[in-house]
Amino acid sequence: MGPLQGIKVIEIAGIGPGPFCAMMLADMGADVIRIDRKDPSGRGGTTAGGNARFDVLNRGRRSLALDLKNPEAIETVLKLCETADVITEGFRPGVMERLGLGPDEVMKRNPKIIYGRMTGWGQEGPYAPVAGHDINYIALSGVLHCLGREDSKPVPPMNLVGDFGGGGMMLAFGIACALIEANKSGKGQVIDTAMVDGAALLMAPMYGMQAMGRWDGDKRGVNILDTGAHFYEVYETGDGKYVSIGSIEPQFYKLLVEKSGIDASEFQDQHNKDKWRGYKATLEKVFKTKTRDEWCAIMEYTDICFAPVLSMNEVHEHPHNAERGTFIEVNGLRQPGPAPRFSRTKPVVKRPPPLPGEHNEEALGDYGFSASDIEKLKASGAI
Structure with missing residues (x-):
């Protein structure tokens, strides 16, 4: 059930590209435990600003809600990492170190673990410590300048290029590469995934065309792939579509x-x-x-x-998408299915997006925590 079956991943909850990477890993069969923030009210929060069940990026994994300000919670994460293959995080540089969950601390417990880091600007550089969003990362990488029509301002392509293409997918690819290498060397390593780097990489063919004189890098809307060409x-169409x-x-x-x-x-x-x-x-x-x-x-x-050009409400009805099963339903919620396809180890969505803390006891039990260990964590307020 998925080519990554048997791979154990600890995901420190975040937004955007981090969850997208973890979703891809879970879709491919990895057992992903998402470490959500503990809600002091005891009701459990969401990252979508609403019903956690609609947070499609969180599908396929279990949720463990921890208070990462509690030393017992930090120790719990470290114990989970002892038998995990991968840990992912998406905080600003230095945050995980201040929590006591930086690469040095985690790799002392498990030298073979893959430590995947997701940031906008990277772990170093003048912009590294400051906040940003997709629009800023694709701006600095040269992508945003190219998007839009001639004589118009640049048009952001939602957050597909920075967050997901240049971020989440790059981290997932990096993790897959590092897992292969770890099986040969027996050693883990840290992956520094920066959305500005990934977005720039997606522009590689345009830099090649520019060098050949086939792409004007100073203008938008005048080149072959940016709406400059009539073909x-x-x-x-006549009906406004x-x-x-x-x-x-x-x-x-x-x-x-x-x-x-x-x-x-x-x-x-x-x-x-x-x-x-x-x-x-x-x-x-x-x-x-x-x-x-x-x-x-x-x-x-x-x-x-x-x-x-189909709308989000039309795509599932098109014969091609319908025949391939490009869109699926999980608990009545229509969404894109796992990709890419595999001939033997076919990926599936194992479960709907979890409520924060929904799998506290189940997840901890699977990682070797006893019933008394779990009761102690409850008593300490760590979970």
């Missing part, structure tokens, strides 16, 4: 011209940037002559490189 663009076109290769471009019904003789010079504005204006008019569904009937399932 890589989103077009509004949208379709996406990605006809980069010449054979796909030829098919676009044919299926859209425009005069092929006027659209021959595909890569002449001086003609892109005029070509795009023509296509804008053409796509408004039919509804999205009508264009789907003409272009869908062809090699144009076409897809309708």
Whole structure:
């Protein structure tokens, strides 16, 4: 059940990229214990600002609620780490050390453990100690400057590039790499995952194109993949909806011209940037002559490189997503399913997002804590 079955992960609860990484590990079969903050009221808090059951990023794992200001709680985490394979955290540099849970303390208990750190700016550098969010990390990495249309200000792509692509996924990849290395060396190590680094890495092909003179790094909305080109663009249809076109290769471009019904003789010079504005204006008019569904009937399932632009309320109904099971339901909550796919060790979502502290006794028991140990932790206020 998932390629990471048997891997034990301790996740120090945070927001955004840290939970996304832990979700990916849990989806792949890892046994993830999430260390949530203990709510002094005893009711349990949430990280979503509402019902914890809707916190999809927390799916697939168990929750242990601890008061990390309590020395007994700190000792509990250290004991958990003694038999764990991985620990992840997403605090500012130095916070875990002040808690007594830094890499040195944890690795004294378990030299083979992988210590995954997630920050925006990294563990060192002038920005390291200051706060930030996705929009700031992608700004400093050069990503945000590239996003948007010509003669407009940059447009943040939600928090997909910094938090999740450049952050959570990078940490998950780093953990997978470190686990493989630890099996060879018998030693753990610390992973410094910075969202600014990860976001910059995602721009690698653009730096290559810039070096070849095929990408203007000072402008946005004028390049082949940033809405500058008429053949890589989103077009509004007659019913106010949208379709996406990605006809980069010449054979796909030829098919676009044919299926859209425009005069092929006027659209021959595909890569002449001086003609892109005029070509795009023509296509804008053409796509408004039919509804999205009508264009789907003409272009869908062809090699144009076409897809309708679907809303979050539509995606699960599309035949392709439905057949692949791209979206699943867990406890009645629709959400994206685990990815990628595996032929043998197929990942599944093992459980819905937990309530903080929901698995206190179960999780501690599985890690070797006796009933009397757990009662002592309760009495001390650690859990």
